[in-house]
Amino acid sequence: MEHVEMLVAAGTPLPPIMVHRPTTRVIDGMHRLRAAMLLGHKTIAVRFFDGTEEDAFVLAVKSNITHGLPLSAADRRRAAERIITTHPRWSDRMIASVVGTSAKTVAEIRRNADVGAAGELTRIGRDGRVRPIDVSEGRRLAHDMIVSDPSLSLRQVARAAGISPETVRDVRNRVLRGEDPVPRPRPRTPGERGTGDRSACRQADLPGRASAECEAKTPPAVVVKRLRADPALRLNENGRDLLRLLNIHTVRSEDWTRIIDSVPPHRMETVAQLARSCAEKWFEIASRIEQNASNMA
Known part of the structure; x- marks a missing residue:
């Protein structure tokens, strides 16, 4: 409802909602629909989708990834x-681009689900x-062709050969x-991790508390780099901020030392107060996020 109320307060025209014509189910735009109802509107602009229910679900997921409230992991x-x-x-990769996750995660889910026709040889790419x-x-076919005629492009x-030029x-x-x-x-040496275990902290593979404890032991720059790869953050304006x-x-x-040393003497106290104020604000933000996390648990 907070998001609906924000749309109501915005007072600006909203994009059309998307509706599956055969079932009249809203594919994308439930918050916009509720906002229009709160505003007392009798009609709302609609774009209809005439595909299958399966394709409608794909479209709904893709729409939520690219805008609106982000989907959780x-x-x-x-x-x-x-x-x-x-x-x-x-x-x-095709499915990963729709749901906003990595292709490795999709491959793992596919293996666990054991989905796919026996003898399946091909898949459709993005x-x-x-x-x-x-x-x-x-x-092997490419090898034979190159050996027999090196002039082929x-x-x-x-x-x-049915493979990529690369x-x-x-x-x-x-x-x-x-x-x-x-x-x-390449054979693994004793004690070597696989490529899937390159990091002991993979948020997608760990429950919330275990993931948080593991991330706490990781350098902040590495953690932020992982966050930048999360579509739930990078594909919406607040997340990017x-x-x-x-x-x-x-x-x-x-670099912090260099920055601290560059503060002029007559501004040291002011900068120190601002830094402390920023630290207090971040502490407040951390507390509120932890409270939200405990409420969702």
Whole structure:
């Protein structure tokens, strides 16, 4: 209701809501609809969508990612699970671009859900092109073509082998080095983490309290970098404002020393008071965020 009241108070014309014509279900714009009702409006501008219910759900998720109230990590994960079931031929990157998460997270969800037809060889990418899931055969075919006719262009080989030109470039470089066209997984040394465990703190994989405790042990600059990658923050104006403010405080210790040393003597007391005031404000913000977190638990 806070968001609805904010829309009412804005007093500016709002974009049309989006409605699934076959079911008359609101796809995008429930807050705008409620705001119009509170204002006593009898009608509201609408854009109709005539696709399937499955595609309507995809559109609803994508709309909420790009504007409006951001979806939580749990919401995005549940959306990915549903879209993997309804659109199993979509690539991990395609689904990730819709729900606002990483392709690795989608791949993990897909593995756990065990979704996909047996013998499935291809998936549809973000650009609408169909690509093989396993490019091993495409790499071997590209290898044979390059060896038999080195004058072929990357795009010619890519079209014939069903792989990307960049993959063909890698195969060609491997041919020149006398290597196998299909890269072999590098064996792990004892105690080495996998690439998925590159960081002990991955917010998407940990419950809230465990994630917070783990992030607290991580350098602030690294944490802010992770936050900048979170679509729930970077895809809305308030989130971007927060990221900009947090980024200011990721200055290195030596830079802070340089900044402190540059304060002129006649302004030291004033700057110290302002710094203390800023610290108190951040403490208040931290307390309110923790209170919100406990209310949601």
